[in-house]
Amino acid sequence: MTSVRILGLDPGLRRTGWGVIVAEGSRLxxxxxxxxxxxxxxxxxxxxxxxxxxxxxxxxxxxxxxAAVEETFMNNNAASALKLGHARAMALVAxxxxxxxxxxxxxxxxKKSVVGTGSADKDQVGYMIRxxxxxxxxxxxxxxxxxxxAVAIAHAHARKARALVERTSPSLSPQSLSPKSAA
Numbered sequence: 001m002t003s004v005r006i007l008g009l010d011p012g013l014r015r016t017g018w019g020v021i022v023a024e025g026s027r028l029x030x031x032x033x034x035x036x037x038x039x040x041x042x043x044x045x046x047x048x049x050x051x052x053x054x055x056x057x058x059x060x061x062x063x064x065x066x067a068a069v070e071e072t073f074m075n076n077n078a079a080s081a082l083k084l085g086h087a088r089a090m091a092l093v094a095x096x097x098x099x100x101x102x103x104x105x106x107x108x109x110x111k112k113s114v115v116g117t118g119s120a121d122k123d124q125v126g127y128m129i130r131x132x133x134x135x136x137x138x139x140x141x142x143x144x145x146x147x148x149x150a151v152a153i154a155h156a157h158a159r160k161a162r163a164l165v166e167r168t169s170p171s172l173s174p175q176s177l178s179p180k181s182a183a
């Protein structure tokens with residue numbers, strides 16, 4: 001059975017969560033997790049550069065095979081949404097630049113994959129991360145890292161589902177089953 005190392009990213013300008021897991025069949029193992037938090041007092045461009053450089057450092061340190069990024073939740077404040085979009089771009093570009101395939105998942109898909117319902121709250125996600133990845137420790141104090149681990153788990157589950165469908169229904173195209181990929 002082949003194992004795959006997955007980097008999950010929960011992008012944010014103030015706090016970007018990251019988590020690395022290994023998926024081997026249905027078995028999931030925790031590798032590492034953390035949060036990248038540029039100082040609010042820094043100029044916007046420097047904060048983005050810190051995000052980009054830190055994600056590159058995580059990739060260099062943990063050598064993931066693939067990456068998964070949570071899609072942004074659209075809020076009513078256009079300026080905030082635009083800034084979040086910039087942070088999300090760093091989360092998409094850094095892994096792509098490293099040659100990784102990058103998948104994107106809606107927050108509801110991530111929550112449903114980990115908790116069983118797309119309307120789960122952060123406490124429920126943290127609880128399930130502790131159950132699915134016991135060596136990750138108590139990530140509830142660090143919801144951004146827990147969310148990033150959840151994104152990685154959702155990607156692992158989606159990979160397994162795609163592989164199963166491809167084996168049982170060779171007439172279905174893999175493209176029809178794939179999450180959106182970053183271009």
